[in-house]
Amino acid sequence: MSTLFLALLLPVFGFLFSGIAGKHLPEKITGWISSLTILGSFVLSIGIFNDVANATSGIAAVGFNFLSVGDVIVDFAIQADRLTSIMMLVITGIGFLIHVYSISYMHGDPGFYKFFAYLNLFVFNMLVLVMGSNFLMLFFGWEGVGLCSYLLIGFWYENESYGKAARKAFIMNRIGDLGLLIGLFLIIANFKSLNYSEVMAAASTGAVSTEVITAICVALFVGAMGKSAQIPLYTWLPDAMAGPTPVSALIHAATMVTAGIYLVVRCNVLFELAPAAQQLILWVGLATSILAALIGLKQNDIKKVLAYSTVSQLGLMFIALGIGAYSAAMFHLITHAFFKALLFLGSGSVIHALGGEQDIRKMGGLKKAMPITYYTFLIGTLAISGMPLFSGFFSKDEILATLFAQNTLVWALTVVSALITGIYMFRVFLVTFHGGFRGTHEQEHHLHESPALITFPLIVLALLSLLGGLINLPELFTQNNAQWLKHWLNPIIGASQESLHHPEHHTEWLLMAIAVGAFVVALLYTRNKYIAKQSIPESDAEMTDLAKLSSNKFYVDELYDKAVVTPTEIIGDTLQKTDDSIFIGAIGGVNKLFGSIANGFKFIQNGKIHYYLLYMVAGIVIIMALNLFR
Amino acid sequence: MNTDSIFSSLDISHYIYLSSVLFCIGLFGVLTRRNAIVLLMCIELMLNAVNLLFVAFSSYMGDSAGQLFVFFIMVVAAAEAAVGLAIIVMIYRNVRSTDVGLFDKLKG
Numbered sequence: 001m002s003t004l005f006l007a008l009l010l011p012v013f014g015f016l017f018s019g020i021a022g023k024h025l026p027e028k029i030t031g032w033i034s035s036l037t038i039l040g041s042f043v044l045s046i047g048i049f050n051d052v053a054n055a056t057s058g059i060a061a062v063g064f065n066f067l068s069v070g071d072v073i074v075d076f077a078i079q080a081d082r083l084t085s086i087m088m089l090v091i092t093g094i095g096f097l098i099h100v101y102s103i104s105y106m107h108g109d110p111g112f113y114k115f116f117a118y119l120n121l122f123v124f125n126m127l128v129l130v131m132g133s134n135f136l137m138l139f140f141g142w143e144g145v146g147l148c149s150y151l152l153i154g155f156w157y158e159n160e161s162y163g164k165a166a167r168k169a170f171i172m173n174r175i176g177d178l179g180l181l182i183g184l185f186l187i188i189a190n191f192k193s194l195n196y197s198e199v200m201a202a203a204s205t206g207a208v209s210t211e212v213i214t215a216i217c218v219a220l221f222v223g224a225m226g227k228s229a230q231i232p233l234y235t236w237l238p239d240a241m242a243g244p245t246p247v248s249a250l251i252h253a254a255t256m257v258t259a260g261i262y263l264v265v266r267c268n269v270l271f272e273l274a275p276a277a278q279q280l281i282l283w284v285g286l287a288t289s290i291l292a293a294l295i296g297l298k299q300n301d302i303k304k305v306l307a308y309s310t311v312s313q314l315g316l317m318f319i320a321l322g323i324g325a326y327s328a329a330m331f332h333l334i335t336h337a338f339f340k341a342l343l344f345l346g347s348g349s350v351i352h353a354l355g356g357e358q359d360i361r362k363m364g365g366l367k368k369a370m371p372i373t374y375y376t377f378l379i380g381t382l383a384i385s386g387m388p389l390f391s392g393f394f395s396k397d398e399i400l401a402t403l404f405a406q407n408t409l410v411w412a413l414t415v416v417s418a419l420i421t422g423i424y425m426f427r428v429f430l431v432t433f434h435g436g437f438r439g440t441h442e443q444e445h446h447l448h449e450s451p452a453l454i455t456f457p458l459i460v461l462a463l464l465s466l467l468g469g470l471i472n473l474p475e476l477f478t479q480n481n482a483q484w485l486k487h488w489l490n491p492i493i494g495a496s497q498e499s500l501h502h503p504e505h506h507t508e509w510l511l512m513a514i515a516v517g518a519f520v521v522a523l524l525y526t527r528n529k530y531i532a533k534q535s536i537p538e539s540d541a542e543m544t545d546l547a548k549l550s551s552n553k554f555y556v557d558e559l560y561d562k563a564v565v566t567p568t569e570i571i572g573d574t575l576q577k578t579d580d581s582i583f584i585g586a587i588g589g590v591n592k593l594f595g596s597i598a599n600g601f602k603f604i605q606n607g608k609i610h611y612y613l614l615y616m617v618a619g620i621v622i623i624m625a626l627n628l629f630r
Numbered sequence: 631m632n633t634d635s636i637f638s639s640l641d642i643s644h645y646i647y648l649s650s651v652l653f654c655i656g657l658f659g660v661l662t663r664r665n666a667i668v669l670l671m672c673i674e675l676m677l678n679a680v681n682l683l684f685v686a687f688s689s690y691m692g693d694s695a696g697q698l699f700v701f702f703i704m705v706v707a708a709a710e711a712a713v714g715l716a717i718i719v720m721i722y723r724n725v726r727s728t729d730v731g732l733f734d735k736l737k738g
Binding site: 606607608609610613614617 | 657660661664730731733734735
C-alpha cells in the first residue's frame with residue numbers, strides 16, 4: 001500500500017528540493033537528486049508491477065476524503081492495476097532517462113533548478129493521472145500535466161513567441177478539458193459515483209441508456225482530443241516545440257500526449273457500449289493521422305517534423321481505439337514512447353551540437369561527427385517507419401492486422417499514412433545526417449559528439465526501440481509467449497476485445513508484406529531523392545503549390561485565426577467598448593457628482609489659520625446660543 | 631490692611647465681568663491679528679482670563695480644586711508658549727516673516 005504512495009510522492013520531494021534548495025546548489029546536485037527521485041519511483045514501479053502480477057486484481061490505497069457532496073463521495077485514492085503499472089513503468093523509466101539527459105542538455109541555463117522542479121512536478125502529476133482510481137484523480141493529474149506542459153513550453157519565456165506558444169497550448173487544452181469536465185458531470189449525474197470500478201460495473205449492467213453513455217464517451221473523447229492533439233485541437237502540439245527538447249521528448253511525445261489514449265483504454269467498457277463514439281474516434285484518428293503526416297512531409301524544422309509525426313502516430317493509436325483494439329493501441333503507445341523519445345533526444349543532441357540550429361536545410365553530413373547520435377537516430381527512424389523486427393513494425397502491424405479484419409478502407413488509408421511516415425522520417429534522417437555540411441564554417445568547427453549523459457539515454461532508448469516489440473510478438477512468430485501485453489491487459493480490456501478477430505495467418509503474412517512494401521518504397525524513394533540526387537529541401541520561394549500547402553500546415557492555423565481568434569477578439573473589443581461607455585460612464589458619473597459637491601465646499605479649507613479659528617469660535621457661539629434658548 | 635479682606639469683600643460678579651472682558655479681548659486679538667507672536671500673547675490672555683475665574687470661584691466656594699487647575703494650566707501654557715515660540719522662530723528663519731496668513735503650505 002505505502003509503496004504506491006511512496007512511488008507517487010518521490011517526485012514531489014524532487015520538485016520541492018529542486019524548487020526550494022536547487023537555486024543555491026550546484027547544478028550537478030540538483031540535477032542528480034531530481035533524477036534519482038524518478039529512478040526511485042521507477043524501482044518502486046517495478047516492485048508494484050511485480051505485486052500486480054501476483055495479485056488477482058490491482059492493488060489500491062486510499063489517502064483521504066477528497067470531497068463528498070450529497071451521496072457522491074470521492075476519495076484521494078490511488079490504485080495500481082495491470083494498465084496502471086505498465087503506464088508507471090513507461091512514465092518513470094523514460095522520465096528518468098530524460099532527467100539524466102537534461103542534466104547535460106540544460107547545463108548552464110539560469111533556470112536549471114526551475115527546469116528540474118517543473119519536470120519532477122510533471123512526473124508527479126502524470127503518475128496521479130494514471131494511478132488515480134477515480135475520474136476526479138484523473139482530472140487532477142490531467143490539469144496538473146497541462147500546467148507543467150504550459151510552464152515548460154514557456155520555459156524560455158523571454159522569447160515572446162515561446163510564451164505565446166505556451167498560452168496557445170494551455171488554451172487549446174482548456175477547450176478539451178471542458179469536454180472532459182462535462183463528461184465527468186454526466187458521469188456523476190448518471191452513475192452517482194466517480195470511481196472507475198463502480199462506474200464500469202454500473203455501465204455493464206445496462207442501467208444507463210446508450211444515448212447517455214454515447215454523450216459521456218464523446219465528451220471524454222473531446223478531452224482526449226485536446227490532450228492527445230487530435231483534429232481539431234492538434235495545432236498546439238507543433239507550437240509546443242518551443243520548449244526545451246527534453247520537454248518535447250518527455251511531455252509532448254512519450255507521456256502526456258498519451259493521456260487521451262490512456263483515458264479511452266481506461267474507459268473501454270463505456271466506449272464498447274457506444275459504437276457511435278467509437279466511429280467518431282476512428283475517423284478523427286484517421287483524419288489526424290493522414291493530415292499530420294502530410295504536413296510533416298514538408299516541414300524543415302527538425303522538431304516540427306517530429307511533432308507532426310507524434311500527432312500522426314497518436315492518430316494511429318486512436319484508429320486502433322476506434323475499432324476497439326485496446327491492447328494494440330497500448331502496444332503502440334509504449335513502442336512510440338520509446339522511439340519518439342529517442343528521436344526527440346537525438347534531435348536535441350543535434351541541435352545542441354549545432355548551437356541551437358533547428359533547420360534541417362542547414363545541417364547535413366553529421367554522420368561522421370556524431371556517430372552515436374547517428375546510429376541511435378537511425379534505429380529510431382527505422383523503428384517508426386516500420387522496419388521489420390523493430391518495435392514500431394510489430395506495434396503498427398498489430399494495429400493494421402486488426403484493422404484489416406474490421407474495416408478495409410480505413411486499413412488502406414492507414415497504410416498510406418504509414419508510407420508517408422516512412423517518407424518524412426527518412427527525409428529528416430538523410431537530410432540531417434548524410435550529404436555535406438551546409439551550416440556555417442564556425443558551426444562545422446564546433447561539431448562534436450554529445451557528452452555521455454546525452455548519449456547514454458540515447459543508447460538505452462535505442463535498445464528499447466529495437467527490442468520493444470518483444471512485449472507483444474504476433475502469433476505468427478512464436479507460439480509460446482505470443483502477445484504477452486494483450487494477455488497481461490486481459491483483466492481490464494479482455495471483455496471489450498473478445499469480438500475482435502484477427503485475420504487468417506496467410507492473410508496476416510500478406511498484410512505484413514504490404515507494410516514492409518510500404519517501408520521499402522519509402523526508403524527507396526527518399527534514398528533516390530536525398531542521397532542519389534543529393535537534393536536538399538527547397539527554400540520557401542521555390543515550392544510548388546502543393547508543397548506550399550503542406551509547408552504552411554494547410555493554413556489550419558490561419559483558418560483558426562480567422563474563424564475563432566478574430567471573432568473572439570472582435571466580441572471582446574465590442575464588449576470592452578460597451579463596458580467603457582455604459583458602466584464606466586455610470587460609475588464615473590456618480591464619482592463626478594460627489595466630486596463637484598465636494599468642490600463646492602472646498603473654499604472652506606483654505607489653509608488660513610484665521611478662518612479656522614473663526615469657524616471654531618462661530619461653532620462655540622452657536623452651541624452656546626442653542627444651549628441658551630433650549 | 632489685609633489684602634485677603636479686600637479681595638473677599640468684592641462681589642464674585644466683578645471677577646466674572648473682568649475675566650469675561652479679558653477673554654473677549656484675547657479672542658478678538660486671536661481673530662484679528664496676523665502676527666504669530668501677538669497671537670500667542672492673545673491666547674495667553676485668554677488662558678489667564680480663565681485662570682482668574684478659576685481662582686475667584688475657588689475662593690468663593692472655599693474649594694482648593696480650582697487653584698490646582700490653575701497651576702496645571704500655567705504649566706501647560708508655559709510649555710505651549712515655549713513650543714509655539716520655537717516653531718515661530720523656525721518659521722521665521724524660513725520665510726522671514728511671522729505673518730500667520732502666509733502659513734498655508736499644508737492646504738489640501
